[in-house]
Amino acid sequence: MSYVLVIYESRTGNVKEMADAVSEGVREEGLEVKIFPANKVEIDDMVNASGIIAGTFTSYGIVAGEMKTLFDVSVKRHGRLQGKVGGAFASAGGVGGGVETTVLSIIQMMLVHGMVIEGNSHSPHFGAVAIGKPDEKSLKSCRDLGKRVAVLVKKLGL
Numbered sequence: 154m155s156y157v158l159v160i161y162e163s164r165t166g167n168v169k170e171m172a173d174a175v176s177e178g179v180r181e182e183g184l185e186v187k188i189f190p191a192n193k194v195e196i197d198d199m200v201n202a203s204g205i206i207a208g209t210f211t212s213y214g215i216v217a218g219e220m221k222t223l224f225d226v227s228v229k230r231h232g233r234l235q236g237k238v239g240g241a242f243a244s245a246g247g248v249g250g251g252v253e254t255t256v257l258s259i260i261q262m263m264l265v266h267g268m269v270i271e272g273n274s275h276s277p278h279f280g281a282v283a284i285g286k287p288d289e290k291s292l293k294s295c296r297d298l299g300k301r302v303a304v305l306v307k308k309l310g311l
């Protein structure tokens with residue numbers, strides 16, 4: 154059964170809230186979701202997913218440590234994520250704190266895995282973002298991200 158894996162790294166709950174909203178969006182498109190914190194993901198959860206949406210808090214302007222470790226460990230299955238759909242989201246402490254560079258750092262790792270990333274002609278362009286706790290607008294962009302990944306998974310017949 155096709156599913157989308159939602160992975161998050163959150164210390165104080167902001168990114169977890171975003172991950173829940175992303176998951177809602179995927180489910181609204183009729184796909185199953187598996188949602189785990191980064192340190193609980195088995196590499197085969199990634200290999201067996203049709204899409205992977207990953208989000209972290211901004212840490213020094215890039216992806217946080219456990220998510221980076223997960224991608225480092227995923228080298229064991231390098232090549233097996235080729236063609237899967239990806240998406241990213243992040244929360245930062247402040248405006249200009251690096252939330253978009255964090256989203257892009259996740260997308261970079263996904264591209265190295267050969268994943269397919271859909272941009273967005275409407276902002277936010279790179280993925281869903283929040284400053285601190287996500288407000289309603291951020292949560293909507295998280296749901297939209299989940300929906301867009303699910304729609305692309307279905308279009309590609311994954």
Ligand SMILES: Cc1cc2nc3c(=O)[nH]c(=O)nc-3n(C[C@H](O)[C@H](O)[C@H](O)COP(=O)(O)O)c2cc1C
Pocket residue numbers: 162163164165166167168169209210211212213214215244245246247248249250251252284285286
């Ligand atoms: C180790 C660490 C590094 C951080 N680095 C940044 C940073 O570079 N820029 C920023 O805006 N916020 C930074 N923050 C703040 C978090 O990204 C921000 O509070 C976020 O909303 C926390 O999300 P969470 O509630 O899911 O843990 C950092 C926090 C931690 C713990």
